Amino acid sequence: MSNDSQNGKHHEGDVAFIQSLAELLNASDLSELSVKREYGEHDRLTVSLSKQGKQIAYAAAPVAAAPAPAAAPSAPAAQLPAVSEDPASLPGVVTSPMVGTAYLSAEPGATPFVQIGQAVAEGDTLLIVEAMKTMNHIPSPRAGTVKRILIDDGTPVEFGAPLMVVE
Numbered sequence: 001m002s003n004d005s006q007n008g009k010h011h012e013g014d015v016a017f018i019q020s021l022a023e024l025l026n027a028s029d030l031s032e033l034s035v036k037r038e039y040g041e042h043d044r045l046t047v048s049l050s051k052q053g054k055q056i057a058y059a060a061a062p063v064a065a066a067p068a069p070a071a072a073p074s075a076p077a078a079q080l081p082a083v084s085e086d087p088a089s090l091p092g093v094v095t096s097p098m099v100g101t102a103y104l105s106a107e108p109g110a111t112p113f114v115q116i117g118q119a120v121a122e123g124d125t126l127l128i129v130e131a132m133k134t135m136n137h138i139p140s141p142r143a144g145t146v147k148r149i150l151i152d153d154g155t156p157v158e159f160g161a162p163l164m165v166v167e
Contacts, residue, residue: 092167100131
């Protein structure tokens with residue numbers, strides 16, 4: 001692949017990414033957004049979000065990179081285990097296929113799609129990720145039991161961010 005076509009791919013993906021971030025910023029109560037993109041042998045994307053004085057940092061592998069997610073958890077510390085394990089490395093982790101806002105129920109106040117300990121079948125809706133005003137149902141990739149929910153309702157998520165653990 002030539003450098004020009006590779007740069008064109010990066011440019012198109014970056015434009016879509018920036019548009020998604022702008023939508024996320026407008027649709028949420030985020031106050032600041034910072035993105036650092038490095039191309040080369042070790043592509044890297046670092047996103048920093050500020051929400052009412054709290055800063056949340058994400059580092060994500062680019063879409064064209066290996067499928068193993070490299071995103072930092074976007075969950076509050078209270079839901080993370082006492083040991084410092086990376087939720088993205090847990091067996092059965094379900095990651096976000098896109099940048100957006102994750103919702104655990106179909107509408108505010110409604111019963112969540114799933115709860116910890118609940119059995120799910122492959123294809124059952126686990127949650128919704130809103131991206132550019134489109135509600136995307138995230139299905140369970142396997143049958144199993146919901147072991148952990150790693151995000152809160154209304155949490156901004158990045159591509160590859162760990163959302164739940166279904167084992």
